[in-house]
Amino acid sequence: MTPPTMAALFAVAVVIVVIGFLAFATYNAVVALRYRIDKAWANIDVALKQRHDQLPNLVEAVRGVMSFEQDVLTDVARARAAYSSAAPIPEQAAVSDATSTAVRSLFAVVERYPEVRSAANVLSLQAEIERLESMIADRRELYNDQVYRYNARIGQVPAVLLAAMLGWKARPFFEASDAERVRPETGLRPET
């Protein structure tokens, strides 16, 4: 083999190594991104479940005194009943938004009842639910950021070439769809 042939083979080998590395690294990066999205979603789900479990305690703690505020209590109960961890992500986002709104309304009404507001168990429940609301907001932001990175990655070269071959599709953000925004009650099923 002549030196020029060897040099040409070397050049081809370097190019193949670079292309192979890019394909390998991109595939691994996208797979890691998908797992990160799943993990971010699982973390949101944990917080949603915790809030779901705390809401009956809060409603129960204020129900006796706030018997004249049935509408607010019903809203909270209805939003809670609409929660389903198996629902599509946009629907869960709509339910989560409705729950947050109902809980905020309940807290606003509680302010009008000093005897309820100062009760120790109500205070601790309120603090816990506010902590969970804050956690859900933070984790939702993290999830959406992760989804954005994934969607952007599979839309760019070189991942877009692999996406076409391997069937990678964009993931949904944790946000209510336009249809659900127009009809806020869509995602909520009455408590049975």
Place this chain on the structure above:
Amino acid sequence: MEHPEYLALAGGGVAAGIVLLVRGFLSYGSGMRVADTAPSRISSIAVGEVLVSGIVEPAEVTLVSPLQSEPCVYYRSAIGHSDGDITRTTFDEERAVGFRLRDETGDVRVFPRAARFDVPDCFDERDGSFGEGPPGLRLRYGSAYGPGTDRESQVAALLSVHPAAAEPSSGGIGGWSIARPTIGSSGRGRTYHEARIGPGEIVTIVGRAMPFDQLDDPTSADVGGAGDSLVDDPEIAADMAEARAAGLLADDAEDAWGNAAIPGFGIGRPVREPELDPAAHEPPLATPDDAARNERTFGIRPDALVLAASDEVPLIISIGTPMAVAGRSQRAFLIGLLGAILAIGSAMALALLLGGQLG
């Protein structure tokens, strides 16, 4: 072959290009990890892989960097000795201690054991033509650990008398002397490299958040410090042999511990009952403020989340914001691609030289 130096140049180009390419590949991998991970707020991190970015705060202790004597939580320092065409490393040390990372929502403890650090050199100098040290060189004397992080320790450190700053001709690190090149030795001298992370600097960390009680061994969370790499330094070994020959150093540890024979100073346990001075005062109890500060400094709840390396998720600590870190790795990858072009070009030139079509 009329010009063997061309052959060497082309061969060097191939080797350098491949080295640059490999470095680019390595940097690309860690850069993608940073670019593809959404940053978490510290107050809402969950167990598992996270990326957090914030400002470094010292925890229990700080380090003092060997070459510039700056307080830090991590340093990597090296001194190279150029002697003609040969350069050898005479001092190379990397050390890190645990620290806190703070963002606008809270702070988290970081245990840097087994971490990979992406910290460019902040001090990269060499001796002058006449052997004088470079500006900014302020070799460390004394302990590698800085004063405590509480106010009293900082005040005590300010009021203490310290040895004068190192003279370039009599530098030392940790008590070890470093011989200097002689004046007029043109082309000979030392090169100095130091990278460090100091309090107040912004870092980006990708790693695993886990409850403190799940750390394998929290007591050995620091990097370096356990061994004594100085003893491996041939120059220092020569100094030690010289001191031993002059009778200044014992031949072995058993001889060195001769004072242990003095009653009251036995190693392992005292050989007689201690005599307590009746005039001695008992130390005062800590005030509630002191207790709270000590609790904050040393007490970590078992369920508190901390950042540490794990088998599944390596800990990468990079200086700068996530965007800066990703940009740095992208640049390194581009340089790697240029290295590939250099390697191919050099291989072509080498082939032409060997075929007699060049030179």
